Amino acid sequence: MQHSRRPGTDPDAGWLAAVLDSAFLLLLAASLVRYLSHHPGNPRVPWVLGLSAALAVAQPAGSWLLRTRPAGARRGTPRPPGAGTDSDPNGGTTSGPGANAGTGSGAGPDTGAHTGPGAGRPAARRRLLPLTAVVALWVVLVLLAPSFAWCAVPLVYTALRALPARTAIPLVAALTALVMVAQARLAHTLDPIQLLVPPAVAALATAVFLYMERQAARQRALIDDLVRTRRELAATERREGTLAERERLAMEIHDTLAQGLSSQQMLLQAADRTWESDPATARGHVRTAGSVAARNLAEARRFVHDLAPAELADGRTLDQALRALAERESGESGLPVRFLLDGVPAPLPAAAQSALLRIAQGALANVREHADATAAALTLSYLGHQVVLDIADNGLGFAPPPAGAGPDGPDRPAGRGHGLPAMRARLRRFGGTLTVESSPGEGTVVSAAIPLDAA
Structure with missing residues (x-):
């Protein structure tokens, strides 16, 4: 079973989304101040201001929208076959196969298992559209003003968290290439440091993130195995408890009821044989059989309640x-x-x-x-x-x-x-x-x- 790391199930997703959004807004504001201080009368200023304002709204809004509408939770949208949740022994739930990850800067990667062709595509589009809009606005802004290039840093982490690796890695590479171009435009010269630092930082961030994601996936698989093992152990203990109780009842029945019934049978047969020739002895056998029956009834009540034999009662x-x-x-x-x-x-x-x-x-x-x-x-x-x-x-x-x-x-x-x-x-x-x-x-x-x- 694979788990989707939606914000509703990951307690760290909310604050991480807030940190990424705050970092993006801080870099956006710093880049805007730098641009305005270096190009006060540039005719591109209105466009830069408008795009900055749009990004300042689009990034947090898209992140919030995706956090509050996790994948697969839209009303009227049937779940793919096999989707659902499994209850764990502590009353919690774990995402079943086919459940898709929530997205945005606080959402997890798409690790849900799809059960058929096209399964999960609407959810994937909902993840991709807000990020695509933000990246498109940022690309236009960087082409107008290269000083906004470093806003790509939080976008890289957002892409790695929101998208599958096969989609996120090419996007990170494209963002890195655009940052390198923007830095070259700002410097007006070809500086090797400007060519080496962005890809090195992007490669390091991507490698560390993917390593941690795989570690987390292994831990989730281990937790699933432990939960499944605990359920199997609980079922085994229940079966063993049932067998032990059955064995206890069998022994108690053999040692009390069966033997008592055998004694009664022997006494009643003896009474039947002597009924005509020796009525007094026969009645004695019947009375003894009655006392055996009464004692067995008391013993039966005691072993049903798992009590000690009557002979050991009262100290x-x-x-x-x-x-x-x-x-x-x-x-x-x-x-x-x-x-x-x-x-x-x-x-x-x-x-x-x-x-x-x-x-x-x-x-x-x-x-x-x-x-x-x-x-x-x-x-x-x-x-x-x-x-x-x-x-x-x-x-x-x-x-x-x-x-x-x-x-x-x-x-x-x-x-x-x-x-x-x-x-x-x-x-x-x-x-x-x-x-x-x-x-x-x-x-x-x-x-x-x-x-x-x-x-």
Whole structure:
């Protein structure tokens, strides 16, 4: 994208236009005083006075007109295809392709990209006409009075700013040649200095101006790249945030709702089997299923709002929450679960405590549903440099898949597979690791370790 440096978008264009106009008027006045003092009775004086007055009005008026009517902004003139503005992230706008530069002594060069034959020609004519009128008046005035030649200096800068380089450079060369002729007429002799100074000054001014313009164009391109990169990064961050939130919800649903529904299903199936033979036990299963449903509903509300598990609410510690989990699992599923604490508890962030608690819930759910175990144990160990949670059972065991393999084991039903990957994802946030030790017929031990310094 190329930017048009219109006065409305360049904060320096206004004062630079004022400086160029003031310099032109000052040189015009000095030249007029010199001419009148050297040629008081010359018959050309009325013409010189009239042309000077016309230039004194035309130069500032043309500059003001072009500054207040930037290219492409005239009512009723359709924009070329592709023209327009792009909003940047800070609420500003940048000129789109096809937008033409404003002109006059305070306008930028025509750097807009044209999208079709003839695109931007009316705007180019609006830039060229005021400058052409001023240059024509000045040429006539210099032919009448060579002392006005140095008024070309601000005209050179105006041409370089208002016109494309391919148009401005020939115009600057023509102005320089006319200055050389005027100086030779004033001196009445051929002075090498008069032949060398004007082209040297014009070449230096043109080279420096074009170099600065190209530097500015490169900076504008760099800014465009930075803005585009920032937009892409913002879009990437939004996508990553969406994926992270989706992963969080998937893990929470697996560790709360899915396991709760599985428990309810098992309890209701047990109640159905004993409904006729042992109504009291069946009703107990139904009541337990109801309490599981109520607890899951509360957990669902908490994870939607990204809150800590209910077991860790009201200032309860991780070992207290794990002990309560073991007691509840023993009472609801009939699977004896023991809790053991090894070492002195160290402070853990709430997020790390929540992760370990969810891992314990998920591992016990796998034991309950798949291990056919008769006992399980939760062991929380503080080992100085890390905290380790072990979930062990004496069930069937399985051949553990490699990390990242997906399913929790060969005996897991199709459609599941969030268990071990979800545990590893939780631990990665804290630089932790998950280890699974199991073999068929020998039970399973799941170990979750989090470094205390990383937590």
